[in-house]
Amino acid sequence: MSNVRLYMEFFKGFWKENPVFRQLLGMCPTLAVTTSVINGISMGLAMTFVLVSTSIVVSIIRKIVPNQVRIATFTIIIATFVTIADLFLKAKFPPISKELGPYVPLIVVNCIILGRQEAFAKKNPLHKSFLDALGMGFGFTLALVILGAIREFLGSGSILNFQILGGWFEPWVIMILPAGAFITLGFLIALMNVIDQRLRSAV
Amino acid sequence: MNIILIFIAATLVNNFVLTYFLGICPFLGVSSKIESAVGMGFAATFVMTLAATFTWLVYHYILLRFNVPYLEYVSFILIIASLVQVVEMFIKKFSPELYRALGIYLPLITTNCAILGLTLFMVLREYNFLESIVFGFGAGVGFTLVLLIMAGIREELEFADVPEVFKGAPITLIIAGLLALAFMGFSGLIGSA
Numbered sequence: 001m002s003n004v005r006l007y008m009e010f011f012k013g014f015w016k017e018n019p020v021f022r023q024l025l026g027m028c029p030t031l032a033v034t035t036s037v038i039n040g041i042s043m044g045l046a047m048t049f050v051l052v053s054t055s056i057v058v059s060i061i062r063k064i065v066p067n068q069v070r071i072a073t074f075t076i077i078i079a080t081f082v083t084i085a086d087l088f089l090k091a092k093f094p095p096i097s098k099e100l101g102p103y104v105p106l107i108v109v110n111c112i113i114l115g116r117q118e119a120f121a122k123k124n125p126l127h128k129s130f131l132d133a134l135g136m137g138f139g140f141t142l143a144l145v146i147l148g149a150i151r152e153f154l155g156s157g158s159i160l161n162f163q164i165l166g167g168w169f170e171p172w173v174i175m176i177l178p179a180g181a182f183i184t185l186g187f188l189i190a191l192m193n194v195i196d197q198r199l200r201s202a203v
Numbered sequence: 204m205n206i207i208l209i210f211i212a213a214t215l216v217n218n219f220v221l222t223y224f225l226g227i228c229p230f231l232g233v234s235s236k237i238e239s240a241v242g243m244g245f246a247a248t249f250v251m252t253l254a255a256t257f258t259w260l261v262y263h264y265i266l267l268r269f270n271v272p273y274l275e276y277v278s279f280i281l282i283i284a285s286l287v288q289v290v291e292m293f294i295k296k297f298s299p300e301l302y303r304a305l306g307i308y309l310p311l312i313t314t315n316c317a318i319l320g321l322t323l324f325m326v327l328r329e330y331n332f333l334e335s336i337v338f339g340f341g342a343g344v345g346f347t348l349v350l351l352i353m354a355g356i357r358e359e360l361e362f363a364d365v366p367e368v369f370k371g372a373p374i375t376l377i378i379a380g381l382l383a384l385a386f387m388g389f390s391g392l393i394g395s396a
Binding site for chain 1: 221222223224225226227228231273274275276277280281284315316318319320323324327366367368369372373374375376377379380381383384387
């Protein structure tokens with residue numbers, strides 16, 4: 001039984017409590033970096049790393065942190081891991097780091113991370129917090145990849161830099177502009193609502 | 204001249220909400236009523252101007268001087284958090300009325316990505332002291348402006364016949380997209396923005 005529950009902790013991040021589509025958290029990196037799939041993947045993985053590491057640390061120290069200073073403590077832990085992720089990207093993948101720009105450091109103020117600490121890691125044991133963070137991180141990455149794929153496909157006719165549509169295709173420039181990000185996400189959430197309605201009426 | 208350009212760029216051309224996607228959370232959450240949009244906007248503008256001032260000083264006179272620029276994120280977020288706290292106590296003491304008006308929005312600002320984003324952009328673009336202050340103020344004004352426009356539209360939207368699945372977040376995002384398109388018209392104001 002407990003195994004089933006552990007799976008639930010992991011998989012809820014994908015659909016039921018997907019941080020982007022369902023909870024509307026962490027919007028700024030979601031919209032800003034998803035001009036291509038590769039950006040979405042790197043942002044998602046950086047985010048997952050920070051989220052998982054922070055959740056592990058918070059879950060370990062959850063009993064010794066006084067309640068009044070918990071937010072400040074969490075924030076400093078998050079900022080530390082973000083610095084690690086940022087320096088790692090700068091050293092190993094300079095082009096990606098350049099592409100993502102200030103949105104990597106902005107993970108610090110991403111509401112998903114602080115939100116998970118408040119809602120989950122501070123009151124759950126290590127293994128559960130770990131699974132929760134991993135699921136949320138992957139759910140976030142998945143959302144970014146879907147958005148990135150749609151915008152890259154329509155905006156430049158390619159996926160992962162492979163040209164799919166031929167020369168006849170006139171790229172929809174708006175899709176890689178900010179306006180395209182808002183509109184695509186709006187339609188995706190509406191689509192999710194439609195699917196949810198169908199599922200519910202089927203049951 | 205440069206100062207004016209920075210102000211216009213931060214307010215209209217490179218609006219924080221519509222081109223950098225910073226401060227989207229309050230934008231989606233708070234912008235359903237004009238009154239709360241005004242409160243949030245003013246509080247944010249206030250903190251943004253102060254944050255630009257203080258982080259500039261700390262970055263140039265402490266972090267660079269002691270050669271520890273990698274502490275940038277940790278120290279900036281601490282500065283912003285304590286700044287918000289100080290501002291809150293100050294307003295509470297000297298203007299209880301303003302405090303009641305801004306009250307709930309002040310603590311929320313700490314986790315507003317627009318503030319941290321602002322300080323990061325400031326460092327990235329190597330603005331000098333005066334330019335940073337103007338940049339902070341301009342970004343705040345731009346944020347307030349978009350929040351207000353959005354609140355106005357959303358108040359009207361309550362009477363519109365929106366399809367069921369588009370209610371709430373989807374329609375707001377699509378409106379934001381159209382606003383972003385409209386704001387692109389301002390890009391002609393600055394040659395190479």
